[in-house]
Amino acid sequence: MENLIEKSSNIIDVGCGDGKNSLYLAEHGFKSIDAFDLSENAVNKLRRLSISRQLTINTWVGDLCNFKFTKKYGLIMAFGILHFISKSDWYNFIINAKCATAIGGINIIQLLTDKIPPSIDIAPYAIGLAADGEIRECTKTSSFVK
Ligand SMILES: C[S@@+](CC[C@H](N)C(=O)[O-])C[C@H]1O[C@@H](n2cnc3c(N)ncnc32)[C@H](O)[C@@H]1O
Numbered sequence: 001m002e003n004l005i006e007k008s009s010n011i012i013d014v015g016c017g018d019g020k021n022s023l024y025l026a027e028h029g030f031k032s033i034d035a036f037d038l039s040e041n042a043v044n045k046l047r048r049l050s051i052s053r054q055l056t057i058n059t060w061v062g063d064l065c066n067f068k069f070t071k072k073y074g075l076i077m078a079f080g081i082l083h084f085i086s087k088s089d090w091y092n093f094i095i096n097a098k099c100a101t102a103i104g105g106i107n108i109i110q111l112l113t114d115k116i117p118p119s120i121d122i123a124p125y126a127i128g129l130a131a132d133g134e135i136r137e138c139t140k141t142s143s144f145v146k
Pocket residue numbers: 014015016017018019020021036037038039042062063064065078079080081084085
């Protein structure tokens with residue numbers, strides 16, 4: 001995947017957790033990586049790891065539901081996060097992410113669907129499970145009405 005993106009591209013890792021994806025990309029020469037997560041502990045861990053590995057990742061604690069894109073990105077990643085926010089919030093995120101994607105850029109989105117029940121530890125928080133194929137449909141629309 002890293003071969004598909006210019007090393008100079010802006011990258012954002014939304015709901016980065018402790019940042020394994022951001023760290024991987026930084027270790028592969030990407031220089032402009034933004035990463036945020038709701039969890040201060042997770043972001044602090046990513047900061048510690050990036051400092052110890054002498055990698056530069058711009059991190060902050062933030063809520064995706066309030067996030068606004070301020071620049072164009074060559075890669076927008078949202079791994080394992082969107083099912084934790086409401087469906088209307090993740091639809092809006094996807095629409096905004098499309099607008100914030102640079103020409104030739106990539107969005108990588110992974111979320112749980114309702115095809116298989118979520119494990120009991122995350123079930124209470126999994127408020128935005130997608131229906132099968134729903135992301136594909138959502139990406140075809142240019143706007144979303146709640
Ligand atoms: C399963 S982890 C995935 C972490 C990372 N993306 C990865 O692939 O390793 C889900 C992450 O989403 C974060 N998260 C949940 N709701 C969020 C929100 N509203 N805004 C930002 N991050 C959120 C959690 O704190 C958690 O770190």
